Every structure is written in C-alpha cells, then in structure tokens.
Amino acid sequence: MTTLDRLTADLTASMKARTAFQTNTLRQMIAAVRTAAKAGSVARELTEEQVQAVLSAEVKKRRESAQIYMTAGAGERAATETSEADLIESYLPVALSIEQLGVIVSDAIAATGATTIKDMGKVMKVATASAAGLGRLDSKALSERVRSALTGAGEI
Template sequence: MVTMTILETLTSDLTVSMKARDAFRTNTLRQMIAALRTAEKSGKTAHELTDAEAETVLTGEVKKRRESAQIYTEAGADERALTETTEADLIESYLPVALTDAQLDSLVAGAIASTGATTPKEMGLVMKAANAAAAGLGRVDGKVLSQKVREALQG
C-alpha cells in the first residue's frame, strides 16, 4: 500500500471538493496547497516538503486563523470569526492528533529526567529534549509545552 503525502492528499481532496461544488472546502484547500507550495519555494533552493515540514506549515496556518478569529470576535465580527475557526478546524483535520495533557506531562517529566534539569535556567535544554521526544507522537503546541516545562521546573 502506497501512502500519500499531505500535499498529495490535499490535491486529491481538492478535486473531490471541486466536483462536489463545495466552495468553502475548495477555497480552504487551495489556500493550504498555496501555503505549502510557497514554503517549498522559500529558502535558498526549492525543495519538496517532507510531511513533517508540511505539518509545520499547516500548523502555522491554523495558528494564523485562530488568532484572526479571536481578533474578529473582539471586534464583533462574529461571522468572520466563525469562518476563520471553521477553516482552522478543516486544516487541523489534516494534522496528527494533538497530545493530551497527560501525555504532555509524561513527556515533560521524561525530558526533565533525561536532562537532569532542576532550575528554570535549564528550560531550553528541557524544551529541546521534549520536542525531540514528541516528534512522531502527535501534534504539540509549543506554547503549552513551554508552560508545562516552566511549571515543572519551578514546582
């Protein structure tokens, strides 16, 4: 069985949504593909993105939309906020499942144990170990991970 890359999956799903005349999904998929193509061409030389790199790009797209939704909500533009949130949810459906709080706590404890860190000054070392350990397990929000590491080192 041949597995498709994220970009191939998006392209295939774009064709399906266009045939189904699902304008919202088609538009969002086009934006996702455009973001990935732009990332491929950025840097010194163009290269095909790995799935891990594609996930990073898509995670950034989700973050942008969540931030926009919050701004729209604060400005009273609830319809625009809903659109941004719905787009973010659609993009997230192409990403690995986020780790639970319990999984993150376990990850942080393991990173602290493996590095021998005891003070908040060693947070960078622990973050590096935690991110390395999280690779391949699922999606991790860097802000949440950072907060958990800080709490664990202070507590």
C-alpha cells in the same frame, strides 16, 4: 499518502462535489504549501514535517483572525475563519494531550537530572526529541509545563 497528496485528492473531490467552502480552503492550503516550497533562493520540495508546519501556521493565522473579527463584532467572518481552521486541522496529526505532556516532561526531567530553571534548555531538548513521533507538539504548552515543573509552581 502525504499530506500534500491528500490535500490535492480532497480538492479534486470537493470540486466534483461542488462544495465551494472546502474547495476554496483547500486551494489556499495548497497555495501556502507551494509558496513555502518556493521561498528562498532555491525552490525545494518540502518534507512532511515542513508541510505540517505550514498548515499549523495557517491554522494559527485563522484563529487569530477569528479572534480579531469577534472583537470587532464581525461574527460571521469569525465563524468562517474558525471553520477554515477546523478544516485545516483535520489534516494535521492529533495534538498531544495534557496528560501526555506531563509524562514527557517528568521523563525528560528524570533523564536530565534537572533541578533548577537553568536546566530548562536540556529538559526541552530531551522532551522535544521524545515527543517527536507521538503527535503534534505545542511548544508553548511544553515550555510552560517544563517551567512550572522546574520552578515548583505547579504539577507536572
């Protein structure tokens, strides 16, 4: 069952259960996926990875909104945004742990023979490819780990 199918099935179940919060959030997610599918000159069907990318972007938007609401003193709105982000994250694969990232980075450095920061592109390419099937990859965290490993600033 694809993520979009799961969203649709869970929407139907939440509508029957009359859970307004979950229903509204799922409707927003389905709408975001459909909007992404229609973006561009030709409508297309999104792959599973593209659907997950859309959902990841929605999580990021909600986390940023929650932070802004907390700064502005609107705690209730921040809590709602955080709850929505948590619900959306339940449809995404589990993110890679710090330990897994470290292993991927050290393996990629060994495979490429990288020694300086100039080799970062090669290492990132290999690390991203090896992490593809393991779970959700945080590219920023991976980049930071590779940079610190190549500069010798920290542990892998």
